[in-house]
Structures are given as C-alpha cells and as structure tokens.
Amino acid sequence: MRRIRLVIRGVVQGVGFRYSMQHIARGAGATGWVRNVTNGTVEAEVQGDAAAVETVLDWAAKGPRGGVVDGVSMTEMPTTPDESGFEIRRDA
Template identity: 55%
Template sequence: MIARRIRVHGLVQGVGFRWSMAHEARSLGLVGWVRNRSDGSVEAHAEGDTAAIEALVAWSHEGPRFARVTHVEVDDAQPIGAVIFDIEP
C-alpha cells in the first residue's frame, strides 16, 4: 500500500469535483479523503495499490465534466490508516 497527496488547481470548486473524486477513488478501491482548500484548489489524500493511485492521479488531470484543471501536484505521503474514502467539508 502506498499513499499520495494530490492537489488539483483550476476551476475545481463548485463543479462537483470532491464528489466525483470520491466516487472514482471508491471505485478504484482507494481510501482517504478529499477537501476544498481556501485557495480554490482541491486536496486529496489517497491510499491503496500503486496502479489505483496512478489511475486516480490520471483522472485528476481531467476531473468531472465542468472542471477546468490547470495543474496537478502529487507528493508521497504517509498512510494514515483510513478505512473509507471520505469527503471533508
């Protein structure tokens, strides 16, 4: 199991990005969380197998239909032992 911190920049708030990312992550069997940041980006912590994490990162470059992603940052993270993929306020 690996963990990654993903930050997505662009028009990513108010377009269903968190809900869509949580749905995608759950379908890939990942656990963690996703939340909006005060700077207008979306941040996620994802844990799971390498292929699933890579698939979520690839999805993050597009996001849901109305998102306009300009930049995605991906950093290694420490697993936190999450048991679901949650949407944080």
C-alpha cells in the same frame, strides 16, 4: 501500498470535483479524503495499491465534466494503517 497528497488547481470548485473523485476512488479501491481549500484549490490524500492510486491520479489530471484542471501537485506520503473509505471533508 502507496499514499499521495494532491493539490489540484484550476476551475475545480463548484463543478462536482469532490463527489466525482470520491466515486472514482471508491471504485478503484482507494481510501483517503478530498476537500476544498479556501484558496480555490482542491486537496486530497489517496491511499491504496499502486493501480488504485494511479487511477485516481489519472482522473484528477482531467477532473469532472465542467471542471478545468490547470495543474496537479503530488507529494508521496507515508502510508497509514487501518484507514477505510474515501470521505469528503469540510473545507479547509
């Protein structure tokens, strides 16, 4: 099990980034959340088996059509128990 926190920079708001990430994460079997941040970035925490987390990380480096990812910062996090689903949170 692995959990990461991502901060994605670029043209990542207003392009369906959160909804697309939610779709990719759910399809990969990952749990966690994603949200817009007032500074123009997107922040997410993703948890799952190594393959699920890697699938989301690989997608985040490219983003959805219409988006432009300039960079992704990743931090390893401790895993959390009993988390289910992948939600879109309110802007931070």
